Amino acid sequence: MASTATVAAPHAPAVAHYEPTGLWSWITTVDHKRIGILYGVTAFLWFLVAGVEALMIRVQLFVPNNHFVTAETYNSLFTMHALTMIFGALMPLTAAFFNFIVPLQIGARDVAFPRLNALSYWLFLFGSLFLNFGWVLKAAPDSGWFAYAPITTLPYSPGMHMDFYVLGLQVLGLSSIIASLNFIITIINLRAPGMRLMRMPIFTWMTLITSVLIVTAMAVFTIAVTELMFDRLFGTNFYNTVSAGADPLLWQHLFWMFGHPEVYILIIPIMGMISEVLPTFSRKPLFGYNVMVFSGVLIGWLGWGVWSHHMFATGMGPIADSFFSLSTMLIAIPTGIKIFNWLGTLYGGSIRFTTAMLFAVAFIAMFTIGGISGVMHASAPSDLQQSDTYFIVAHIHYVFFGGTVLGLWAALYYWYPKVFGRLLDEKLGQFHFWSTFVGMNLTFFPMHFVGMFGMPRRTWTYGPEQGFTAYNQAETVGAFIIALGTLVFAINLFTAWKRGRIAGPNPWGAATLEWSIPSPPPAYNFREIPVVHSRMPLWEDDPTKEAGIPHGRVEEETEQVTIAGTQVAAVRDVHDENKMSAHDLGIHLPPPSFWPIVLAAGISAIFIGLIFRQVPATSAWHNAWYLMFAGIATTVVSIYAWAFEPGH
Amino acid sequence: MSAHAASPAHIDTSTGLDSRKMAFWTFIGSECLLFGSLIATYMAYKGRSINPPYPHDVVINGKAFHGILNIPLTSFSTFILLMSSVAMVFALWNVQRGNKPWDAFWLFMTALGGSIFLGCQVFEFTHFYHEGLTLRSNLFGSTFYVLTGFHGAHVTVGIIYLITLGVMALRGRIGPERTLNVEIAGLYWHFVDVIWIVIFPLVYLIR
Numbered sequence: 051m052a053s054t055a056t057v058a059a060p061h062a063p064a065v066a067h068y069e070p071t072g073l074w075s076w077i078t079t080v081d082h083k084r085i086g087i088l089y090g091v092t093a094f095l096w097f098l099v100a101g102v103e104a105l106m107i108r109v110q111l112f113v114p115n116n117h118f119v120t121a122e123t124y125n126s127l128f129t130m131h132a133l134t135m136i137f138g139a140l141m142p143l144t145a146a147f148f149n150f151i152v153p154l155q156i157g158a159r160d161v162a163f164p165r166l167n168a169l170s171y172w173l174f175l176f177g178s179l180f181l182n183f184g185w186v187l188k189a190a191p192d193s194g195w196f197a198y199a200p201i202t203t204l205p206y207s208p209g210m211h212m213d214f215y216v217l218g219l220q221v222l223g224l225s226s227i228i229a230s231l232n233f234i235i236t237i238i239n240l241r242a243p244g245m246r247l248m249r250m251p252i253f254t255w256m257t258l259i260t261s262v263l264i265v266t267a268m269a270v271f272t273i274a275v276t277e278l279m280f281d282r283l284f285g286t287n288f289y290n291t292v293s294a295g296a297d298p299l300l301w302q303h304l305f306w307m308f309g310h311p312e313v314y315i316l317i318i319p320i321m322g323m324i325s326e327v328l329p330t331f332s333r334k335p336l337f338g339y340n341v342m343v344f345s346g347v348l349i350g351w352l353g354w355g356v357w358s359h360h361m362f363a364t365g366m367g368p369i370a371d372s373f374f375s376l377s378t379m380l381i382a383i384p385t386g387i388k389i390f391n392w393l394g395t396l397y398g399g400s401i402r403f404t405t406a407m408l409f410a411v412a413f414i415a416m417f418t419i420g421g422i423s424g425v426m427h428a429s430a431p432s433d434l435q436q437s438d439t440y441f442i443v444a445h446i447h448y449v450f451f452g453g454t455v456l457g458l459w460a461a462l463y464y465w466y467p468k469v470f471g472r473l474l475d476e477k478l479g480q481f482h483f484w485s486t487f488v489g490m491n492l493t494f495f496p497m498h499f500v501g502m503f504g505m506p507r508r509t510w511t512y513g514p515e516q517g518f519t520a521y522n523q524a525e526t527v528g529a530f531i532i533a534l535g536t537l538v539f540a541i542n543l544f545t546a547w548k549r550g551r552i553a554g555p556n557p558w559g560a561a562t563l564e565w566s567i568p569s570p571p572p573a574y575n576f577r578e579i580p581v582v583h584s585r586m587p588l589w590e591d592d593p594t595k596e597a598g599i600p601h602g603r604v605e606e607e608t609e610q611v612t613i614a615g616t617q618v619a620a621v622r623d624v625h626d627e628n629k630m631s632a633h634d635l636g637i638h639l640p641p642p643s644f645w646p647i648v649l650a651a652g653i654s655a656i657f658i659g660l661i662f663r664q665v666p667a668t669s670a671w672h673n674a675w676y677l678m679f680a681g682i683a684t685t686v687v688s689i690y691a692w693a694f695e696p697g698h
Numbered sequence: 699m700s701a702h703a704a705s706p707a708h709i710d711t712s713t714g715l716d717s718r719k720m721a722f723w724t725f726i727g728s729e730c731l732l733f734g735s736l737i738a739t740y741m742a743y744k745g746r747s748i749n750p751p752y753p754h755d756v757v758i759n760g761k762a763f764h765g766i767l768n769i770p771l772t773s774f775s776t777f778i779l780l781m782s783s784v785a786m787v788f789a790l791w792n793v794q795r796g797n798k799p800w801d802a803f804w805l806f807m808t809a810l811g812g813s814i815f816l817g818c819q820v821f822e823f824t825h826f827y828h829e830g831l832t833l834r835s836n837l838f839g840s841t842f843y844v845l846t847g848f849h850g851a852h853v854t855v856g857i858i859y860l861i862t863l864g865v866m867a868l869r870g871r872i873g874p875e876r877t878l879n880v881e882i883a884g885l886y887w888h889f890v891d892v893i894w895i896v897i898f899p900l901v902y903l904i905r
Contacts, residue, residue, distance in 0.1 A: 162717040227728055235721045239711040265724060269731035277739065277844065286833045286840035288739065294837050295748045304735060690862075 078642035080164035081573060085171050086150030087469065089142050092175055096138030098540070099182070103131040105533055108493075108526040114514040121510040125192035126211070128508055130182070132195035133215070136316070137222045138178040140450070143458050144319040145174075145226075148233050148257050150469055154564030154571060155251045157242025157580045162235040164640045165692065170229035172650030177221030180654060184214035191215040194508065196309060199289030199301035203281050210661060216279040217657040223268045223275070224653070230261035230268075237261075242563070244582035248343070251562045251585075252336060255343050256322025259350040263311045263318070266354075271308035274301065283660065299364060306357035314353040316450065317417075318346060320457030321388055324410050327464050328392055330560040331407040332399025335586060338391040345384035345391075352381040362430045363437040371430040378428035385421055389414060404558075405479030409460035412487050416452025420445060423498070438508075441501030447494040459486070459539070466546065467553030471569040474550060478542040485535030492528030496521040561586035574632040574639060641697045649688040655681025722882050726889050733893050736848055737900060740841040747836035751829055754905050766829055768822065769902055775818035776898050779853075782811025783891045786884045793880045796873055801880070805864035808887060812857045819850050842901065849897060852890045859883050 076084065107127050110118045119127065153161055161167050184190035189210040193202045202212045237258045241250065250258075277288040278301070287294035289301050329336045336342060358366060358374040392414050401407065423445040427433045436442060459482070467473050500521040505512060512518045556565035566588055567576060584590040632639045659678025711717060754765035789804035823843070831839045863883055866872050872879060 163721065231721055231724050231728070234724050235717050239713055239715065239717045239720060241712040245712075265728045266731050269728045270735045273732055273735035273739070280833070280840070280844060284833050286844065287837050288743075288840055288844075294840075295746060296837060297742060297746075300739065300742060304739070307735075 075642065077647055078644045080160075080168050080640050080643055080646070082149050082153050082161045082164065082167060083469075083571060083573075083575075085167050086146045086148075088171050089149055089174070090146035090469075092171075092178070093139050093142035093146060094540075094543070096134050096178060097140075097143070098536070100131050100134035100139055101533060101536060103127050103134065105529055107131060108522075108529040110511065111522045112526045113523075114512055114516075114519055116511050122192065124510045125508075126185075126190040129191045129194055129215075130185070133181060133191065133219075134178075135450070136195065136312070137181070137219065140316050140454050140458070141226065142174055142178075144260070144316070144454075145170075145229055147253075147319065147323065147461055147465065148229070148261075151465060151564055152233060152254050152257050153236060153240070154468070154567070154575060155254045155562050156237060156240060156245055157563050157576060157582065158236060158240040159575050159579075159637070160640065161232050162240055163232050165643050165646050165698065166228055166232050168643070168646035169650055170225045170232070172647045173221055173225035173228070173653065176650055176654035177218055177225060180221060180657065181214055181218030184211065184218075189214065191218075196305055197278070197301075198305075199278055199281070200291050200296075200298060202278060202301075203289050204285075205290075205292065207282075212278075213282060213661050216275050216282060217661055219275055220272065220279070221654060221657055223272050226264050227268045227272075230264035233257055233261040234265065242576075242580050242582050248340065249582060249585045252325040252339065252342055252346075253319070253322035256318045256325075256346055259346050260315050260318045263315050263350050263353065267308045267311035267315065270304060271312075274304035274308065277304075299361070299366075302361050302364065303357070306360045307354075310357040310360065311350075311353045313446075313449065314349060316454045317457075318350060320413070320454050320461075321346065323457050323461035323464070324392065324413055325395075326560070326562065327406050327410040327460050328395045330464070330558050331402045331404060331410070332396050333402075333559075334395055334399040335561075335589075336391070337394030337397075338387075339585060341387060342391055345387045348384040349381060349388075352377065352384070356381060359428060359430075359433070362433045375428055375430050379425060382421065382425050382428075389418055389421075404463065405474070405476055405483055406460045406463035406558075408480070408483045408487075409456050409463065412483070413453060413456040413460060416448055416456060416490070420448030420450075420452050423448065436501065438506055439501035440497040440505045440507055443507050444494050444497035444501060447490075447497070451490050451494065456486070456490075459483075462543075464558070465564075466543075467557050468564055468569045468571070470547050470550070471553055472546050472550030473553045473557060474546045475542050478538050482535045482539040482542065485531050485538070489528045489531030489533075489535060493525045493532060494528070496524050500525075556588065561589040563587055572632075574635065574637040577635060577637075643692075643695060643698070645688050645692040645695060649685060649692060652681050652684030652686075652688055655684060657681075716878060718878060718882060719885075722885050726885065729889065729893075733848070733896075736845045737896065740845050741900065743837040743841050747838040749836050751826075751831045751835070751838070753838055753842070753901070766826060766831060767902055768825070771818060771822065772898065772902050775815045776894065778811050778818075779815040779891055779894055782808045782815070783888055785811055786887045790877070790880050790884050793867070793872060794874060794877050798867070798870060798873075801872065802864050802867035805860050805867060805880070809857045809860040809864065812853050812860070812887075816850060816853050816857065819846065819853075823847075845897065846901065849890070849894060852893075856883075856887050856890055859886065 076088065079085065079088075106119060107124070110116050110124055110127075112118075149161070149167065153159070182190070187210065191197070191214050192211045193207055193215075197212065197215055200206060202215070237250070237254055277286070280286040281288050281290060287296055289298075290296055291298050325336050325342060355377045356374060358370055359378045362371055362374070396411070403411075423441070427436060427442070427445065463474055463479060500518050501507075503517060503521075505516070505518045505521075512522075553569050555568050557569075558565070563580060563582070564571075566580065580587065656678050659674050659676075659681055662674030662677075713720070750763050751766045752763050753767050756763050756765070785804050785807040789801055789808055792801040792804055831842075833839055833843050860883060863872065863880060866879075
């Protein structure tokens with residue numbers, strides 16, 4: 051895809067078709083860059099789907115006593131909005147960057163386990179499709195993304211709604227665990243010579259921390275969901291308080307034991323992305339690198355000790371409340387350290403306000419607002435007032451949208467040239483930024499007020515006499531402004547891929563290793579594995595040094611491009627390296643494999659078979675059970691085929 | 699262990715450790731959290747069943763109930779499972795030294811130990827089912843079957859894993875250069891055993 055697009059352009063660099071093309075090559079790919087693109091495209095489409103769900107929620111709340119959607123549909127809308135955003139869009143979008151950028155940043159040819167990497171993508175694709183298939187059967191999950199048992203057990207949630215949740219999230223969880231395992235090993239074991247842990251780019255560091263969080267937290271979630279699945283499918287009593295005397299808080303403890311680390315899983319990679327964007331566009335090294343690393347580790351660690359602050363209102367007692375109040379307030383310290391270090395990076399820098407930089411700076415401000423309202427919830431007495439109101443909705447959207455989404459967009463503008471070899475349009479980018487920034491504040495800031503005035507979250511509609519109308523109307527208008535900006539962004543992403551300006555290896559003058567190779571990178575990434583001598587190899591390493599960074603050898607043809615008032619060297623790669631295949635250079639790359647997609651299909655078929663158990667014993671029911679057994683057979687066969695596949 | 703000397707292809711990593719082995723340790727870390735959550739659930743619900751059958755002998759409202767757990771049988775199967783870990787060590791020892799028939803023999807002995815353990819579990823589950831303990835009957839049934847069944851599923855996967863390696867060894871496809879394949883299987887097998895060492899006292903011995 052990337053190479054054909056490059057050839058079609060007027061200023062096309064001479065890239066030969068050494069890479070396989072066509073649909074089959076994408077299905078069988080084990081290249082981390084292609085998997086990253088697959089992750090990114092799929093996740094962006096889910097982002098749009100979840101955005102449409104959000105717009106429908108906002109339309110429903112535009113006027114009092116609205117009947118735009120039924121209350122039942124509304125339940126599904128807010129549940130699926132959250133699930134799709136978290137598991138379909140935001141986590142996989144960070145995974146797209148992990149996949150594409152991390153191996154390049156550490157000077158590796160690929161991830162440690164390329165086929166496992168492909169498997170995690172296909173599991174994510176099938177799992178997210180499966181989760182959304184509930185809409186087709188008019189049975190989308192409808193009990194909130196936290197799925198509080200016992201409300202989600204069979205007596206209170208009949209039908210297939212929550213079955214899609216318990217089965218779909220198993221597949222997605224498996225995908226996340228496999229992917230993270232891969233990144234942990236890749237980062238620890240495949241670094242270029244000389245790249246010690248404290249020389250790793252900060253984004254790679256944050257990826258490592260996030261991956262550790264995913265591998266551990268997702269395991270807890272898997273068991274929580276498995277127990278709920280057993281309750282629903284086989285009649286166990288884990289969460290069934292009525293007939294068996296189970297504890298109604300067990301689910302909440304297990305869920306938030308995962309659910310709180312999950313919010314750090316969503317924000318820590320973004321902290322890493324921002325820490326790459328800010329130094330590049332301030333033309334200054336990151337302020338306090340060591341402290342940034344350790345505060346990231348600390349956030350990851352403390353993230354495990356705060357889960358019960360989601361449960362203040364359940365009456366855990368004063369000692370538990372005090373402990374979790376304290377631990378939650380404590381986590382603000384490393385977060386605050388990060389914010390001050392970002393400001394320190396900006397201070398005295400020669401700042402270029404590209405779109406990426408605008409998003410990054412806005413991230414600092416918006417994430418701080420979300421963080422501060424988080425500290426407000428950390429106090430149990432004030433949380434009791436705010437719990438389950440729109441104040442909470444405002445808080446999590448300032449963190450997830452003002453934090454994660456703004457950061458992701460900053461990262462997209464920053465790394466898009468590396469991925470596709472072309473720059474995103476800056477004018478469209480500025481429009482995208484300002485509409486998103488204005489839109490998000492108009493949408494989410496009034497939620498603080500309306501929440502304080504008592505509007506409950508998850509509420510289907512409200513009466514005109516309650517005084518919520520004006521706030522909700524402003525929020526709806528804001529949501530549509532965000533949607534407009536996102537539409538422009540989507541157009542920008544597509545048109546730049548087709549005919550954007552050629553970027554060259556290092557359009558921003560950045561310091562890390564991924565910018566030392568052509569854009570888009572060749573299949574083998576680095577012709578020679580670089581030797582690293584410092585934290586910012588392209589700024590500090592001596593290029594004349596033997597076995598240094600190979601950018602000294604690259605023949606370049608430059609043209610000057612103006613971005614945000616600054617001249618940028620947009621470089622055309624004309625050097626011969628691009629034309630040479632990995633085979634010509636004698637570099638061994640793992641051959642393509644179709645077993646990852648077959649294995650993912652087998653695992654998914656087991657879950658599809660399980661969900662149709664509720665259908666009466668007709669032929670369809672039996673077919674579904676056959677599907678399950680076919681899935682088990684496929685899984686076993688493909689594991690063996692995988693293990694004994696030649697060439698790997 | 700001198701696994702690296704035996705597999706020079708993998709020596710070129712940042713840490714000098716093989717990626718597959720490191721990945722397996724990380725996987726085991728994740729598995730600890732999986733089993734940890736199941737064990738936490740079991741402990742949270744221990745002794746909270748509101749109707750029989752109960753795991754241990756209890757007297758409720760002056761009425762005596764017979765405990766359902768068969769500690770002697772499970773002690774036997776636990777012993778066999780631990781001995782299978784010893785067999786695993788012998789298997790690895792022989793693989794590393796290229797003792798071709800013996801590595802296969804000890805791999806099959808390990809699998810045999812796991813199979814005896816699994817057979818005892820199948821017997822136990824069948825017996826409990828006839829005594830009226832099902833997944834649905836009470837909190838003990840739900841937590842017991844899911845925790846020990848989850849472990850049993852791991853043992854099953856391990857047995858298939860070991861038999862596959864054993865067959866490969868018989869065909870001469872596992873020599874000293876493939877030591878790591880056996881070593882990783884060993885990591886898995888020892889982990890499954892260690893988890894049982896946690897489960898056995900918590901479920902069977904502690905009242």
